[in-house]
Amino acid sequence: MRTDANDDELEIPIVTTTRALIHDMLRAKILSGRNIWTYYSPKHNHAQYVVVNNLTYIWAMLAEGNPEISWYRPSELVVAYVDERGRSRKTSASFSVGRSDGRSEWISMAADGDDLASSTLARQVLEDAAKRAGAEYSVFTEKSIARKDIEIENWAVLVACMNRGRRNRFMLDFETRIIADSLNDAGRVTVFDLLGTPGVDEGKMLAAIGFSIAGGSTQTNLKTQRLCLASVLKWKDKSEAIEQQEGEVNQGSFVG
Template identity: 30%
Template sequence: MLSANDGHVGAQPSPITAIRRRASKVANLWIFESPKNDRRLTIVGDVPFMHLILLEGTPEVLRYQFVGDPFSVMGAEREASLPGYVRVENSDGPDTWLRIKRSGARPGRASSPDSAGEILCAAASAAGASYAEYTEDDLRGRETEFENWLILCACTNRAKGHPDYTERAAFVEALEASRTASVRSLLTASNVDPAIMLAVIASSLQQGVASTDLQGRLFGLDSEIQRRLA
C-alpha cells in the first residue's frame, strides 16, 4: 500500500514554479489533472506523460504517486539519496516501483549499465515491491490507446464535481438490459446530460467494470460499451 511516510511522496511543485525552472530546457512540460489520483500532476517529457496516461486506463492500477523527483522537474535528483520513481498501487498484487526513462540505446551500440535502476530495483525488492522500467519502446503500437485515454481523462475532468446519479442509473440500466450499448445510445438516453454520461462511461472503463475496444479504434459515438461480468 502507498504511504506518505515511505520516501518523499507528493511534493509536486506549482505549475508556475515548474515553468520557471524549466524555462531553458527543451523537454515538454505537461500539467495534467489526473482522474485516478484526483490531483494535478507536473510532468516533464513526452514519454513519461504518455505512460502515465496509459496508467490512468489500467484497471488494475488503483493510483500512483511520485516519490522524489522522478522527472527532474525541480532538478533535485543529484541531492536525493534514492533516485525518483513512480510508486504504483495495484489492486491485484504488491506495489510497483516504476522508472520511466528514455532507452538511451543507439543503433549498433550496447546500452551501458544503469546504476540508478540497480539501486531502485534493490530498494524495491527490500520493500516487498516489484520493479519495472518503461521506455519509449513500450509505447510502440499503443498510439490509439493513448489518444483514447487522453480523451477519456478529459471527459472525466470536465464533469468533475457534478452529480451523476441519473447518468449512472441510466448506464447500469442500459447494460443490464443487453450487456452492450453504443456510446450514441447512452448519450441520448432520457433525462441524461451527455457530458456527465461521458464521464460515467470513462470512469467505468477506467475501473474495469465495462470495456470497449480502445486499442484498435478511436473512441467515439459508435463505440460499443460492454458490461464485464464479475
C-alpha cells in the same frame, strides 16, 4: 528515472504537483528542450500534476485507464550510490504505484536517448532498493508504447472527459445508472444510444463512461478502435474478450 552526477546538483522532478518549482526550473533553463505536460488526475480526485517529457505523460494517461492500478504518485525516495568511476550519484524512480491486488511497484521512465551505461547501474540500484522496500521494479520505455497510438489517444480524450465531469463537482448518479440499466437490459450499448437517452447530459455521460471503464466495471475496444459514437460498451466481467466490430477497424472521429 532521473540520475544526478553529484549531490549538489538540482534534481529534475519528472513528476510534480508544484507549479512554482517548474517555473523556477524554466527560468534557470534546466528544462531547456524538454516537453512539459500538465493534467488533472481523475484517479487522485482530480489533483493537478505537472510531468516532464512525453513518455511520462503517456504512462500517466495509460495508468489513469488501467483498473489494475489503484493509485500512483511521484516517487519521493532518492537512492544514493557510487558509480563505476567512484562518483557519488543519486537516482529516483518516476512513480510509486499501488496495484489493485495489493502489490507495490516502482516505475522508471527510460527514453531511447538515455545514457545506457549510467542508466543500467541506476536501474539495478533502484531494483535492489525496491526489493528491500517490498516492491517490484519495472522500466517503462518507448518500446512499451509501440503500436499503442490509438489507445493513448483514447485515454487522453477520456481523461479530459472525466475531468470535465469531475465527481467532486458534479453528480453522475443518473448517467451511471443509465449505463447499468442499459447493460443489464441488453448486455451491450453503444455510446450513441447512451448519449441519446432522454434527460442525459452528454458531458456527464462521457465522464461516467470513462469512470466505468477506468474502474474496471465496463469495457470497450480502446486498443485498436478510436472511441466514437459506434463504440460498444459491455460489462467487463461477462466477457473475457471484446468482440471486434465487423469490417475494418473503426477510424471514426472521437466523441466529445
